[in-house]
Amino acid sequence: MIDYDYRKPGNLEEVFSLLKEYGPHAALIAGGTDVMVKIRNTRKAPEVLISLRGLKELSYIRKNGDYHIGALATHRMLEQSDLVQRELTALYEGASRIGSVQVRNVATIAGNICNAAPSADTAGPLLALDAQVLLQGPEGERRVPITEFFTGTYKTVRKETEVVTEIRIPAEMERFGSAYWKQSRRKAMNLPIVGIAVSLRLDNATISDARIALTVAAPTPIRAYKAEEFLTGKPMDEAVLAEAGRIAASTDCCTLRDSLRGEAWYRAEIIEAYVPRMAKLAAERIN
Amino acid sequence: MKKVSVSFTLNGDPVTADVPVTWTLLKTLRDYFELTGAKEGCGVGECGACTVIVDGQAVNSCLYPIPEVEGRSVTTIEGIAEKDGSLHPIQTAFLENNGVQCGFCTSGMIMSAKALLDQNPDPNEEDIRKGIAGNFCRCTGYVQIVESIEMAAKADK
Numbered sequence: 001m002i003d004y005d006y007r008k009p010g011n012l013e014e015v016f017s018l019l020k021e022y023g024p025h026a027a028l029i030a031g032g033t034d035v036m037v038k039i040r041n042t043r044k045a046p047e048v049l050i051s052l053r054g055l056k057e058l059s060y061i062r063k064n065g066d067y068h069i070g071a072l073a074t075h076r077m078l079e080q081s082d083l084v085q086r087e088l089t090a091l092y093e094g095a096s097r098i099g100s101v102q103v104r105n106v107a108t109i110a111g112n113i114c115n116a117a118p119s120a121d122t123a124g125p126l127l128a129l130d131a132q133v134l135l136q137g138p139e140g141e142r143r144v145p146i147t148e149f150f151t152g153t154y155k156t157v158r159k160e161t162e163v164v165t166e167i168r169i170p171a172e173m174e175r176f177g178s179a180y181w182k183q184s185r186r187k188a189m190n191l192p193i194v195g196i197a198v199s200l201r202l203d204n205a206t207i208s209d210a211r212i213a214l215t216v217a218a219p220t221p222i223r224a225y226k227a228e229e230f231l232t233g234k235p236m237d238e239a240v241l242a243e244a245g246r247i248a249a250s251t252d253c254c255t256l257r258d259s260l261r262g263e264a265w266y267r268a269e270i271i272e273a274y275v276p277r278m279a280k281l282a283a284e285r286i287n
Numbered sequence: 288m289k290k291v292s293v294s295f296t297l298n299g300d301p302v303t304a305d306v307p308v309t310w311t312l313l314k315t316l317r318d319y320f321e322l323t324g325a326k327e328g329c330g331v332g333e334c335g336a337c338t339v340i341v342d343g344q345a346v347n348s349c350l351y352p353i354p355e356v357e358g359r360s361v362t363t364i365e366g367i368a369e370k371d372g373s374l375h376p377i378q379t380a381f382l383e384n385n386g387v388q389c390g391f392c393t394s395g396m397i398m399s400a401k402a403l404l405d406q407n408p409d410p411n412e413e414d415i416r417k418g419i420a421g422n423f424c425r426c427t428g429y430v431q432i433v434e435s436i437e438m439a440a441k442a443d444k
Contacts, residue, residue, distance in 0.1 A: 001288075004308075004309060006291070006308045006309070006354045008354060008357075029352070032351065032352060033332055033347075036311070036331075036349075036352065037331045037332060037350065040330060040331060041331065049352070051352070051354070051355065053355055076344070099421065100332075100421020100422075101345055101399065101403075101417070101418060101420070101421055102332070102345050102346050102421045103332055103421065105344040105345060105346055106350075106351070187420070188417070188421070189333060189421060
């Protein structure tokens with residue numbers, strides 16, 4: 001018999017005190033689309049679920065210099081935000097392709113990254129957009145670059161006493177264009193076989209800055225630094241982009257594996273093909 | 288097992304459920320209120336047979352913890368026809384276009400269609416297909432369902 005208590009604190013202080021009281025016996029829940037599934041599938045539950053849905057003040061998307069996305073912003077909010085669609089397009093593409101409308105209506109951005117699946121659809125875009133994760137705990141707030149947030153498959157730097165409160169994307173991203181490709185067998189209700197997110201800036205026809213992120217290409221979502229370095233300062237042409245694709249798909253950047261969803265060679269071919277395509281799309285989207 | 292008392296609006300009526308805190312909205316609808324229109328297909332948010340509308344948004348009731356329903360407004364398939372029994376235009380359209388075969392997906396499908404049309408009264412085919420992407424039908428091949436929703440949108444004008 002699955003048994004647990006369900007608490008609905010009204011503010012962060014109450015969340016911290018519950019986390020302190022229950023320690024490893026508590027789990028945080030927001031939209032529940034990962035937590036409730038896990039409880040059902042494993043037939044195991046923590047002693048208490050601490051719901052964050054009462055923290056209404058964490059449900060926002062705004063631009064104030066930087067872009068600020070509250071932890072409880074749902075994928076549906078991201079999908080329907082003109083700001084995200086126009087200026088953080090890769091994130092729009094990631095958020096709008098998760099699950100179904102029903103899932104996106106409740107699943108939150110912080111939940112997606114805290115679950116830390118290698119396939120998380122917002123993780124690639126957030127890596128390409130240089131996001132930072134704000135965590136609050138009883139000792140105060142800290143900011144972690146998303147490049148350091150994932151420590152392993154389903155593992156993050158979040159301490160047991162902490163709550164992710166905001167995702168922040170630097171203002172300079174307004175000068176970048178971005179794009180995300182989710183390779184999957186169906187158009188909906190599917191996890192990516194592999195995911196490719198690219199953001200870049202151009203100085204005339206020269207790539208002055210580029211970020212490439214890959215999902216399901218390693219135990220965590222990753223950046224393809226070697227491919228980014230190669231692109232920087234190069235002209236935006238077919239040969240350059242093709243080489244960047246080859247570097248991104250190589251063992252210099254990722255550790256591809258065979259799995260039920262796809263084999264390593266296939267993932268490599270998709271990365272190689274789609275890094276150039278996403279780079280071109282990102283370039284077209286520079287505002 | 289700890290129990291919880293949850294008050295909310297169900298198909299327009301104020302209700303209170305006294306149920307175990309671990310129950311989902313789906314289980315509460317079916318086993319406490321005996322509203323068996325919403326179905327459990329997969330139980331993990333993939334098939335959409337359990338779809339109901341909470342505060343205007345389609346959700347998978349199988350993943351919705353009952354304590355979260357406090358103070359909210361829930362609409363199920365049982366609540367969309369008129370009080371005199373006359374059907375909602377989406378229900379009529381499903382009947383007239385063979386949008387129903389075995390019927391297991393139908394209540395969830397209609398609730399997703401309703402949430403879509405409430406937000407977008409004039410959807411194109413792609414909007415419709417995206418709106419029902421989280422509702423699996425293993426009989427129809429979806430064509431008659433998409434046509435039913437198109438017809439319901441026209442009928443509403």
